Each structure stands twice: as C-alpha cells, then as structure tokens.
Amino acid sequence: MQTTSSAAMAAMAAGAPILGSLSCNAGKLAATADSVILLWMGGGMAHTETFDPKKYTAFSKGMQANSVLSTFDKIPTVLDDVYFSEGLEKIGGIMDKGTVIRSYVAADL
Numbered sequence: 001m002q003t004t005s006s007a008a009m010a011a012m013a014a015g016a017p018i019l020g021s022l023s024c025n026a027g028k029l030a031a032t033a034d035s036v037i038l039l040w041m042g043g044g045m046a047h048t049e050t051f052d053p054k055k056y057t058a059f060s061k062g063m064q065a066n067s068v069l070s071t072f073d074k075i076p077t078v079l080d081d082v083y084f085s086e087g088l089e090k091i092g093g094i095m096d097k098g099t100v101i102r103s104y105v106a107a108d109l
Contacts, residue, residue: 053072
C-alpha cells in the first residue's frame with residue numbers, strides 16, 4: 001500500500017516541478033509572446049505491458065515490428081490463472097486483495 005500510495009502521489013504532483021520552475025523565473029524574464037499553447041499529453045503504460053499480457057516475443061535485431069505483441073514475458077500472480085506482464089511482480093503478489101477491471105474502453109480522443 002505504501003508503494004502504491006507513493007506512486008499515486010508522485011503522479012498527481014507530476015506537473016508541480018514544471019509550474020514551480022516557471023514561477024521561479026517569472027520575475028527574471030521579460031514576456032515577449034502574446035499567447036502560449038500548452039500541450040498536456042498525459043499517458044501511461046500500454047495494455048501489452050501491464051495487466052493484459054500478450055504473446056511474448058524475444059527481441060532480436062532486425063525483427064519486424066508487426067511480429068511483436070509483447071517483449072515482456074508473463075508472470076503468475078497469487079491468483080490461479082491470472083498473469084501480469086514481467087515487471088509487475090509486487091502488484092501480482094497482492095492481487096488477492098485487489099481487482100483488475102478488464103472491461104474498460106476509453107473514449108475516442
């Protein structure tokens with residue numbers, strides 16, 4: 001829980017360093033623009049690299065991109081027949097206390 005809450009707090013504060021650095025320089029730089037366009041491109045891990053592991057394909061030099069579904073192997077969780085992608089061992093170890101919702105569909109952005 002501590003690791004998860006720390007990660008959540010870090011994600012929520014992701015914009016803070018940017019805003020802090022802008023405010024520190026506010027008195028030092030003269031404004032020359034009439035407007036600013038800020039593109040916030042929030043994202044995350046792809047489903048092929050997280051809770052929905054795909055067929056593992058070992059990386060090899062010169063391989064075709066369309067032959068790769070995932071370069072991460074699947075690992076077992078504490079639940080029977082539930083697998084996550086390699087790298088999520090700690091989360092997989094506590095899945096008897098959590099839920100993964102696999103029916104979410106994002107809106108077309």
